[in-house]
Amino acid sequence: MKINALDILKEKGLSNTGPRKRILEILIGDQAPLSASEVFKKLEFEGLCHNESTVYRNLQKFLEAEIIQSFTLNDGIARFEFKKGHHHHIVCIKCKKMDCLNLCQVEKLFDEAIKKHGFMPVSHHLEFYGLCKGCSTSPLK
Amino acid sequence: MKINALDILKEKGLSNTGPRKRILEILIGDQAPLSASEVFKKLEFEGLCHNESTVYRNLQKFLEAEIIQSFTLNDGIARFEFKKGHHHHIVCIKCKKMDCLNLCQVEKLFDEAIKKHGFMPVSHHLEFYGLCKGCSTSPLK
DNA sequence: ATTAATTTGCAAGAAATGTGCAAAAAGTTC
DNA sequence: GAACTTTTTGCACATTTCTTGCAAATTAAT
Ligand SMILES: [Mn+2]
Ligand SMILES: [Mn+2]
Ligand SMILES: [Zn+2]
Ligand SMILES: [Zn+2]
Numbered sequence: 199m200k201i202n203a204l205d206i207l208k209e210k211g212l213s214n215t216g217p218r219k220r221i222l223e224i225l226i227g228d229q230a231p232l233s234a235s236e237v238f239k240k241l242e243f244e245g246l247c248h249n250e251s252t253v254y255r256n257l258q259k260f261l262e263a264e265i266i267q268s269f270t271l272n273d274g275i276a277r278f279e280f281k282k283g284h285h286h287h288i289v290c291i292k293c294k295k296m297d298c299l300n301l302c303q304v305e306k307l308f309d310e311a312i313k314k315h316g317f318m319p320v321s322h323h324l325e326f327y328g329l330c331k332g333c334s335t336s337p338l339k
Numbered sequence: 340m341k342i343n344a345l346d347i348l349k350e351k352g353l354s355n356t357g358p359r360k361r362i363l364e365i366l367i368g369d370q371a372p373l374s375a376s377e378v379f380k381k382l383e384f385e386g387l388c389h390n391e392s393t394v395y396r397n398l399q400k401f402l403e404a405e406i407i408q409s410f411t412l413n414d415g416i417a418r419f420e421f422k423k424g425h426h427h428h429i430v431c432i433k434c435k436k437m438d439c440l441n442l443c444q445v446e447k448l449f450d451e452a453i454k455k456h457g458f459m460p461v462s463h464h465l466e467f468y469g470l471c472k473g474c475s476t477s478p479l480k
Numbered sequence: 481a482t483t484a485a486t487t488t489g490c491a492a493g494a495a496a497t498g499t500g501c502a503a504a505a506a507g508t509t510c
Numbered sequence: 511g512a513a514c515t516t517t518t519t520g521c522a523c524a525t526t527t528c529t530t531g532c533a534a535a536t537t538a539a540t
Binding site: 353354356357358359388389390392393396397415 | 485486487488489490496497
């Protein structure tokens with residue numbers, strides 16, 4: 199029942215290469231969403247990948263195959279995470295730690311208003327910003 | 340009672356220059372948020388500004404003076420709008436038309452969940468994506 | 481009108497992301 | 511498993527958004 203990167207690649211008809219497999223493993227294993235450059239740094243450190251383009255291209259493939267999902271934070275940088283159901287995130291404005299919030303009753307809250315504007319709702323993006331426990335209790339800076 | 344660009348500049352101690360005044364006027368007059376480049380195109384067309392840097396620097400100044408507010412859409416591009424109370428936006432995924440939704444009961448909906456994660460909520464960003472009336476009825480691609 | 485402070489234009493630089501192409505690796509066929 | 515086909519990687523370079531240094535021009539202050 200554990201999620202296996204190789205199985206997913208096979209299922210989606212994607213060839214198994216060192217960088218690709220590892221990128222997927224990282225996204226499967228990580229609880230919080232990662233930026234392309236964060237993913238790359240890990241691969242580079244492990245000597246498994248020498249180029250950011252490889253990471254971008256694989257992330258793009260994974261998105262197309264709907265293996266992962268992405269969203270852009272307010273800093274303008276895209277984050278990628280293994281595909282989960284619809285949910286949102288809370289980001290620490292100080293240390294950038296990010297958590298997933300596994301709930302959402304937003305649609306119904308706004309549904310009427312959106313239709314009043316003549317729009318047919320398709321999706322939405324919601325991120326919370328705040329201070330994590332560590333950062334809100336830290337006395338320094 | 341009408342909002343006047345010159346008054347605002349004076350109030351905030353910002354000098355009155357051609358590009359600056361016009362940028363502010365545009366943001367005051369426009370119902371939907373604009374990107375820096377959208378603002379620049381207007382000024383350029385009117386022959387009032389020859390450089391995007393000028394637009395970026397003025398938008399930055401306006402943000403610091405809290406005359407305007409900005410947010411980054413999922414395309415990674417920042418939008419700027421004359422400062423209003425807290426609210427959200429609905430974006431047409433086809434024609435990119437954007438509207439403001441002047442309501443928000445999101446905080447209370449998520450407050451408990453956020454605190455459960457050990458975060459102290461500070462702010463949030465929420466954008467809806469959908470199809471505007473024109474785009475959802477248009478038969479052509 | 482002179483002087484001092486600010487802003488503009490332009491060129492150049494960052495940072496995130498995308499692309500063309502040849503070499504390398506993976507997948508396929510016999 | 512060698513030969514062939516397809517895909518991916520690495521690298522160099524392009525793009526886009528946004529930033530910065532600096533001198534010339536403009537605005538504000540005296
Ligand atoms: Mn998540
Ligand atoms: Mn708005
Ligand atoms: Zn934190
Ligand atoms: Zn539309």
